[in-house]
Amino acid sequence: MLYFARWKVAAILGVILLSVLLTLPNLLPRSAIPSWLPARQISLGLDLRGGSYLLLEVDLNAVIKERLEGLADGARTRLRQANIGYTNLAAQPEQRRLSLRLRDPGQAPAAVAALRELANPITSLATGVSTPDLEVANADGLVTVTLSEAALRDRAAGAVEQSVEIVRRRIDQTGVSEALIARQGTSRVLVQLPGVEDPNRIKDLLGRTARMTFRLVDDTANLQAATPPPGVEFLDGEQPGTRYAVRRRIEVDGANLSDARAGQNPQTGQWVVNFTFDSVGTRRFAEVTRQNVNRPFAVVLDNKVITAPNINEPITGGSGQISGSFNAQSANELAVLLRAGALPAPLTVVEERTVGPELGADAIRAGLISLAAGATFVFLYMGLAYGLFGWLANIALLVNLIMMAAALSLLEATLTLPGIAGVVLTLGTALDANILINERIREEARAGRPPASALEAGFSKASGTILDSNLTNLIAMGVLYAMGSGPVRGFAVTVAIGTIVQMWTATTLVRLFVSWWYRARRPRTLPV
The missing domain is CATH 3.30.1360 (Gyrase A; domain 2)
Structure with a gap:
């Protein structure tokens, strides 16, 4: 009890120092942190920072x-x-x-x-x-030929899961940070965009299916007919008034694209989109162009023909170029859509909200006030109830808060109102372990044990109870995380981190403080 090896002391102090270093970047603006420094910060969620909330529905x-x-x-x-x-x-x-x-x-x-x-x-x-x-x-x-119920459920689940992944890719490529994309219900996708006050550009980006296919043009079909021939459909072109008879059979699917980048045609200076196929697409594209030389080949995007050039010779290099009435922005947006992949079905916005930063500032202010008030009352209670040992526990509580901030920074977690509630809750429960230890020390001292023996018994016998009580709390937080949505998960993560940290500070850090005090003072009675 009274002896800590030097390496243990160094390890404990090293953990505290590392926690302080990990927490410091949160007190500095991002622009003040050097780019070479691998600093991580806690991000503010939509309810604190402001931004946009979109609820999208997949057209099953x-x-x-x-x-x-x-x-x-x-x-x-x-x-x-x-x-x-x-x-x-x-x-x-x-x-x-x-x-x-x-x-x-x-x-x-x-x-x-x-x-x-x-x-x-x-x-x-x-x-x-x-x-x-x-x-x-x-x-x-x-x-x-009827689709079975199992087929409907399987296709619906697959479409929603694929939509979530593609929406995440598209938003990541726009540069929006800390976005939350999650499935909600059986056919909806939740999108939260902190810091984005005008979501129209994002809505336009997500509203396009971006299904690109390469199909042959049937130049024998009568474009003036009321209905197309079997296996053919009439599609509008990008230019007003243009119409094409395009075969329904997809010769090459845009899913076989490996890359797409916006660029400029060196001869005309017009903006184009350069694309590259993967190995399967390259082989299929070469086969189709070899078999259909001197025939028009349509590039179809979301049931609209972008361009339909003639195949002059077989194209075996696995790359090509999409030209049209592009400008720099539209070419970049199309490249982003093609790189992210096509949505399996259109998405429609069923709910939209914009949260102003003023609400977030008020929430942060209220959370900090509640945190400060809770800390003040807890500190006073511990100091008045347990004297010196209570104040040592208060010092450990400050370290506890620093270590929680360090862990959240390391995870680059997004802090929301439920997360602040979790910090305040952890603040109140963090001292439960110290109360158990101090009460045990009191009992041992009243039973006539000498100070050193009472301290040893207090820490060792209370450790089992502390471990059991905190394990039940961790189990509850695990269930919340597994079955809850975004805000509930944030609360569960915060409380779980606080629970793990408080077990360490109570049984290790406070024990080190008490050991230092006892060896320095050698008291005959314990001030508890």
Whole structure:
């Protein structure tokens, strides 16, 4: 009890010094910190710093429609290969199905077998059993292909998760720091942008699906017809009044892009977007351009033809250029969208709020006042109730606050109002361990033990109780973090860090202070 090895003392003081150094950058503006210094700071959340709040909804109907259109293309190919005649092939998104009428009802078994090959297996996480995502049925030559309930749930979950990741990539590339992007419910994405008071640019960036495809142009189709031929669709061009007959079949998908950068054409000076394919895209692009020399090849972005140049020769280098009526900003925004990837479905803004920095300043001021008031009352109580040992615990409490700030800085955590509440709560509970130790020391001293023995018994016997009580608190914070949303998680992280730190300060740091005092004074009675 009365002896601490020099290396232990050095380690304890080193931890405190490191905590002070990690906390200092929070007291300085970012511009005053040298770029070479690996300093980390606590960021302020939306409720403290101000900014924008967006709640986006994924259009799941578009996901279903895209899957059915893909099935229609696949059905044409399969039935053509099987020499099965049909009519009235149509996707019915509202009923989640594809239907067609067979010319010869006697071919129904062969048609059903061919269409079932289009199904994808879906594996249940609970049972591990795989089931097809399509249900194929026949009624007197009317064949229907319906998406199963499991397929709908799987595609909805996948679309939302993919949307969250792509939204995060897009926002990261705009330079907005400390943004919070999280899934909310079954079909919504929450976006919080601290410090962004005008979210219109971000909304425009997130509102574009940015699905880019490369498709062949059908130059034999009549653009004046009311309906396009099978397997073809009419799309508008970027220039007003232009129209193209584009095949529905996607020759090369924009998902195979590995990079996209804005630049200027050295010959014309116009802004363009230079892109590069990955290995799969490079191989496919070379194959398509080799087989379709002297045919127009359309670059389609969000169902609009950006450009449709002729293929003069095979393009085997895996790179290309998108030209159009771009300026510097639009070219950079398109490059950002292509690098981040396409959204699986359009996003619509269902809720939007802007939080002013004045509200954040008031919240910070109120939080600091509550923290100061709580610290003052706690310090007075400990000093009056336990004398010298109470004031030693108060010093450890100050170190506790510094170490909490250091840990949050190291994690580059975002501090919100619930986080401040967690700090204040930790301040009140941080001294519970010291109270247990001091009460135990009192009991041992009243039982007639000498000072050194009473101190040893107080710290050693209270340690088990301190560990048990704080472990239950950590379990509760773990459950909050696992099942809570952003603000609740911030509260849980703050309290969990405070709980771990307070166990160390109470059982190690205060013990070191008491050891120094006892060896210096050698008292006959304990002031507790």
